[in-house]
Amino acid sequence: MADKILDTNDDLIIAGRSFTSRLLIGTGKYNSFKETRSAIDASHSKIVTVAIRRVNLGQSPDEPSLLDFLPPDEFTYLPNTAGCYSSDEAIRTLRLARELLDGHSLVKLEVLGDSETLYPNVIETINAAKILIKDGFDVMVYTSDDPIIAKQLEDIGCCAIMPLASLIGSGMGILNPWNLEIIIDKSNVPVIVDAGVGTASDATIAMELGCDGVLMNTAIALADNPILMASAMKKAVESGREAFIAGRMDKKLYRASPSSPIKGLIK
């Protein structure tokens, strides 16, 4: 949308790939594959995350799969390493994902430190990222909002930094906009908020801060009306992006400034 007013292309660029949407969507927690697809359609998202798990061998051969509803040639898949607690596990998972997706190299790395908070283990994350990048992967990396870690991940070659806004699935929103701003300010690769978005205004706030995109799953899947929420999120990300590019007015703390002229007051 910003493209039309600015007359310049405002696509999201990640690892040399161009995307018209700045909203990335997770495919977990929906009531059905049909609902997953409808929500993603309403969101206009082009990038979807998937988890890598053992195939259910008891299923009948006619049982539909997620890929039947979200064909890999229509969407860019972002395999994740959800459930991995070590760099070895994450590396093994992504190598399998690459084989599964015919050599597709754009991936989302996450190495968790704790099953209760799902907070990232940034040390293991850095270790995994180094090996994966050397192995030819384009690594988008889930991390904390520590600006030093974010910069280290960028320096070793991650193609996007994905700091959490709050805990995965918590819906608590953007808890530390200050750290996010520092990360955005210092980063030369896209910064995409991942984790903690709960409602539309959270996504807008992230984009107003200058994030390049937002990834969310639970905010849509667990909304009372996921398809309507997906539509709201599409608009939220677009409006936040336009507001950011438009350049907001300065805040005037505790001082008012009238919008109507003082001259010509009726006396």
Place this chain on the structure above:
Amino acid sequence: MKIHINGNIKEFEGRKITAQELAIQLNLNGKRFAIERNGEIIPKTNFDGIYINDGDKIEIIGAVGGG
């Protein structure tokens, strides 16, 4: 022959089986999956060329919904 597949032991006829034959016997043909044998990925292009033997540990994985 006994093979560990996704954490369970399954019995098969014969002394060895190709990855391709295993996929057919498990009703996986036409589906998208990847196979790891004893910690090493079997490339799709080599499903006919790699044999799975008695005692091998196989992981068959796919993509599922996730965030």
